[in-house]
Amino acid sequence: MTRLAAVIGSPVAHSLSPAIHRAAFAAAGVDWTYAALEVAPGAAADALAAMRTLGIGGLSVTMPHKEAVADAVDRLDPAARTLHSVNTVSWDGDQLVGSSTDGAGFVASLADAGVSVDGAKVAVIGAGGAARSVIDALARAGASDITVLNRTQDRAEAAAALTPVASPGIISDISRADIVVNATSVGMGGDRSLPCDPELLNDGQTVADLVYHPLETPWLAAAARRGARTVDGLGMLVHQAALQQRIWLGDDAVIDTAAMRAAAERSLS
Ligand code: NAP
Secondary structure, three states, X not given: OOEEEEEEEXXXXXXXXXXHHHHHHHHHXXXXXXXXXXXXXXXXXXXXXXXXXXXXXXXXXXXXXXHHHHHHOOEEOHHHHHHOOOOEEEEEOOEEEEEXXXXXXXXXXXXXXXXXXXXXXXXXXXXXXXXXXXXXXXXXXXXXXXXXXXXXXXXXXXXXXXXXXXXEOOOOHHHHOOEEEEOOXXXXXXXXXXXXXXXXXXXXXXXXXXXXXXXXXXXXXXXXXOOOEEEOOXXXXXXXXXXXXXXXXXOOOOOOHHHHHHHHHHHHO
16 A cells, blocks of 8 residues: 655756655655656646546646746645745645745754755845745744845846745845845856855855755855855755654654755766
8 A cells, every 4th residue: 555655847857865865764654655757847737636636646847847836736835825836835724834844944944954045134035936935934934024025127026026024135135135046047057157156155155056966066165165054955954854744744754854854966967
């Protein structure tokens, strides 16, 4: 009676989710397995119909299906409703529930590094899907002030409109923040460019990057040289998956985030 969970996306072949979730299921000692399922753009509703027909235990959802899945589930958790974006599908009786654990995973990765968001001033660079989930979760976790900086100004304004504590920012806001977050794709792979001038960073700050390939981006390395505490993007990936495990397996489940991170690092290397 092995239960199946899976990630749906396109492309999905290089997803770290199977390694992370299989490690979690093994550590929890439950009879679940996890697959990566390529689902063509436009076919998210069909994938949810298949979930119902096949009795799939849970789904992770990645690009390009997060918005379409939000339209196809029976109900949404508060973050998924605000963002109109779903990264997790679970069962509640015979209903399919859509959740968004990305932003809460980011906040959990900060907590794991000993960084509290409550009352913090945060500067978020970027205004895409990842930035929006982070802004929403920072506000829910009690951040006092969130400034949003983005290459395209109208997207910064739209992301800041998610919560009353956020506003579009100016470059000097970065130096005044307690926590600075890169939520752009700048620094991915071999990209040596930086989301902001490291001279704006200082040793009183926590500097977090959502990019996790490489684990230490050029920007995080520069932030460390400025004396800032740094938090890499793999923590968010692991903790959003841990929150998915919690949703699928329930509150009593043992969630081994160290085993999950080790599996992700093995896959990355
Ligand atoms: P997205 O929706 O495509 O947004 C991309 C963002 O990056 C936008 O704000 C875009 O600015 C900005 N950007 C892209 N290239 C830029 C450049 N050359 N200079 C300045 N800004 C640039 O992507 P996303 O889903 O939000 O993902 C953003 C990053 O977060 C990706 O690297 C992704 O891998 C990472 N991520 C990590 C996790 C995790 O668990 N650690 C989870 C989700 C995403 P414009 O609006 O001006 O285009």
